Amino acid sequence: MSDTALVWFRDDLRLHDNGTLAGAVAGADRIVPLYVFDPREYGKGMFGLPKRGPYWARFRRESVLDLRSSLRARGGDLLVRHGDPREVVPAVAGSFDADAVHAQTKPGTEEIGTEEVVRSRLAERGIELERSWTHTLYHLRDLPTPYDRIDDTFTPWRKEAEREGSVGETLPAPGTVPIPDFEAGDVPGLADLGVAGSSEPDERGVLAFEGGETAGLERLRGYIWEGDHLRNYRSTRNGFLGPDYSSKLSAWLAHGCLSPRHVYEEVRRYEAERVSNEDTYWLVFELAWRDFFQFQLLKHGADFFTPSGIRGVEKRWRRDREAFRRWADGETGVPFVDANMRELNATGYMSNRGRQNVASFLADFLGIDWRMGAAYFESKLVDYDVASNWGNWAYQAGVGNDSRDNYFYVPGQAEHYDPEAAYVGHWIPELDPLPSEYAHHPWRMSEAEQAEYDLRIGRDYPVPVVDPDERYDEMR
Numbered sequence: 001m002s003d004t005a006l007v008w009f010r011d012d013l014r015l016h017d018n019g020t021l022a023g024a025v026a027g028a029d030r031i032v033p034l035y036v037f038d039p040r041e042y043g044k045g046m047f048g049l050p051k052r053g054p055y056w057a058r059f060r061r062e063s064v065l066d067l068r069s070s071l072r073a074r075g076g077d078l079l080v081r082h083g084d085p086r087e088v089v090p091a092v093a094g095s096f097d098a099d100a101v102h103a104q105t106k107p108g109t110e111e112i113g114t115e116e117v118v119r120s121r122l123a124e125r126g127i128e129l130e131r132s133w134t135h136t137l138y139h140l141r142d143l144p145t146p147y148d149r150i151d152d153t154f155t156p157w158r159k160e161a162e163r164e165g166s167v168g169e170t171l172p173a174p175g176t177v178p179i180p181d182f183e184a185g186d187v188p189g190l191a192d193l194g195v196a197g198s199s200e201p202d203e204r205g206v207l208a209f210e211g212g213e214t215a216g217l218e219r220l221r222g223y224i225w226e227g228d229h230l231r232n233y234r235s236t237r238n239g240f241l242g243p244d245y246s247s248k249l250s251a252w253l254a255h256g257c258l259s260p261r262h263v264y265e266e267v268r269r270y271e272a273e274r275v276s277n278e279d280t281y282w283l284v285f286e287l288a289w290r291d292f293f294q295f296q297l298l299k300h301g302a303d304f305f306t307p308s309g310i311r312g313v314e315k316r317w318r319r320d321r322e323a324f325r326r327w328a329d330g331e332t333g334v335p336f337v338d339a340n341m342r343e344l345n346a347t348g349y350m351s352n353r354g355r356q357n358v359a360s361f362l363a364d365f366l367g368i369d370w371r372m373g374a375a376y377f378e379s380k381l382v383d384y385d386v387a388s389n390w391g392n393w394a395y396q397a398g399v400g401n402d403s404r405d406n407y408f409y410v411p412g413q414a415e416h417y418d419p420e421a422a423y424v425g426h427w428i429p430e431l432d433p434l435p436s437e438y439a440h441h442p443w444r445m446s447e448a449e450q451a452e453y454d455l456r457i458g459r460d461y462p463v464p465v466v467d468p469d470e471r472y473d474e475m476r
């Protein structure tokens, strides 16, 4: 039994099913729980865009505060520092004379780079870094085929995992977390982190995402048990309005406030106690997608972020800044795209169907470098996760996983998934009075029709740069 173990919390801001924490508590007399706000995460990323935006940063802050109060309730506390973890973690470990440092390991190339420096600096002090893989449904060691040899296509990978893999049982939260005396430190505010822009989500949003394990467990309970929504999950998940068309668990999963294995156990319990059908299975199916991208990123590393992606598909990407700005600001003149981008900008969230459409519009319709879109999402999403975001973008741009190279016909998607144009009207109030055929295709309105609804295209709502009907005809 070692005397003191430092637990460096990363994207695992929870006590339940946290193998890193459980391992440290089992092996040491005293624990030093540490969270480090890394200034590099809040700086500029690709294309000069901020890395993490205000919604993600607010959620992260709330999650850290919640973790601190949960640790305090167990006799512990959370040491919080603001600085480069490559320096802070070894320095804190040294100052407590720690025997070991326990940390979550993640597949992101930057995250692995940071871990490596921390590992070697700890080794110089004779301290070992013990890494735990804790953020997927299937543990790395539970995969039938090792991650570096897995299939790059989702369906065969999933089928094999379902057939031959296993999902481990969750670990309970530790009853007590004994700590030495320390000055816990303040949790920095968003201004201290250098995060600009409002972090208050617009009240038109689907949910007021509140960070932290407590809120995450509450959302899971409310969605599955109280609201009884799981029985309809698959049939509602392509919705756009309201909190319950999908689980909305992504932010809590991305920040590690919820363990996917705990979600899985709750689904299984619901299936045993209430109903088991295609819809209940489908939530587990989506968690498998999430896993798939995590293992893919671990397998392919830096190739995940190249213009030609893991498949090396050579395409000529444009870098048209003005067209990109209009896309980002929700001013393309194509309402379904604009409504989704306005929702993202105002709340940090967008539905899965919305994400697929706006990504296809940027990469396929506008032909703009898909990585600009991925970097923009990175700076906006409350649920940003490196593997899910970059993996889905590359997939959508036709350079990633799966061999399909389809684009979304956005006007058709709009009619199908938003038949009354209620979603478009929700985020673009100037189009709300229009019947759906116009609300989805305002560029098709004649001058007389515009006069009838007192809406001038080009003054009240943008004209698309390229006529969507002509461009989609060319693409066919």
Ligand SMILES: Cc1cc2nc3c(=O)[nH]c(=O)nc-3n(C[C@H](O)[C@H](O)[C@H](O)COP(=O)(O)OP(=O)(O)OC[C@H]3O[C@@H](n4cnc5c(N)ncnc54)[C@H](O)[C@@H]3O)c2cc1C
Pocket (backbone or CB within 6 Å): 237, 246, 247, 248, 249, 250, 251, 253, 254, 283, 286, 287, 289, 290, 291, 293, 350, 351, 352, 353, 355, 356, 359, 377, 381, 383, 384, 385, 386, 388, 389, 390, 392, 393, 396
């Ligand atoms: C271009 C693009 C970018 C995306 N970026 C992210 C991201 O940064 N972070 C993120 O968590 N998800 C991302 N997704 C996946 C998906 O859109 C969101 O996870 C989902 O919309 C979140 O809402 P929900 O929790 O209600 O999902 P639900 O439909 O309730 O799904 C349950 C859970 O399954 C997982 N999941 C569902 N679909 C996917 C998927 N396609 N890929 C990976 N995991 C999935 C999520 O963890 C989600 O919480 C992206 C999708 C696209 C097309």
